[in-house]
Amino acid sequence: MAVWVAFLRGINVGGNRKLPMAELRSLCEEAGLTDVRTYIASGNLVFSSTMRSSAKVRELIEQRIEEHFGFPVVVVVRTPKQLREVVDGLPFDDADHAHVSFMVSGSERAATEELQEALINDARLEVVGDHAYLLVPNGLGQGFLRPGADRKFGKVGTVRNWRTVGKVLAMAEGD
Structure with a gap:
């Protein structure tokens, strides 16, 4: 399992594009990510995945967010080393x-x-x-x-x- 960090752009700012962290964690777990943790409401995620490609992890999270919440969100994915x-x-x-x-x-x-x-x-x-x-x-x-x-x-x-x-x-x- 690889550990990943994801930063979401432009959510929960000024009452717009609301994305509750508990709901985001559940959504990520349903998508197969494990040990999903968030830090504050600005969209900071740490999780594990069997996926080895940051592009695929990014695509998975962006797709699930848009399907569930109804708006696109840019997700930036990094490794702990990065x-x-x-x-x-x-x-x-x-x-x-x-x-x-x-x-x-x-x-x-x-x-x-x-x-x-x-x-x-x-x-x-x-x-x-x-x-x-x-x-x-x-x-x-x-x-x-x-x-x-x-x-x-x-x-x-x-x-x-x-x-x-x-x-x-x-x-x-x-x-």
């Missing part, structure tokens, strides 16, 4: 204001890289492989992208704060 590499590779000294955007495709990476010139308020963005580190020293409550670019950012990857990334990694590594 998530460990993200954590170990943090390029900033300030983990308290760090976030990570986990991306699915090359076009998402390219779109994220294009946002470099739109950063404001001392924000920093560093794209590394299939994820991008985001440092927002003033917090997410204050804008970190010029108006207009913020809408583009919401359509690439799925962002998690550093605390969430650490908690999900601990779950995946069995801590």
Whole structure:
């Protein structure tokens, strides 16, 4: 059995696209995933599966969610090793204001890289492989992208704060 981590994009935000975690866990178990655990309501899953392909795991979860809840959800799947590499590779000294955007495709990476010139308020963005580190020293409550670019950012990857990334990694590594 392989352990997997999945991050769901754009659920339970502002009362839209509601997806209760208990229902998500049951749905995943019915799909054959085991030891399914969630962390907070933003769509963070840790589970085991006999599947060895992240693409197949992603496809299974996306398909089941759309069938059951009636709306599409982008799911980003990583191994615990990949998530460990993200954590170990943090390029900033300030983990308290760090976030990570986990991306699915090359076009998402390219779109994220294009946002470099739109950063404001001392924000920093560093794209590394299939994820991008985001440092927002003033917090997410204050804008970190010029108006207009913020809408583009919401359509690439799925962002998690550093605390969430650490908690999900601990779950995946069995801590």
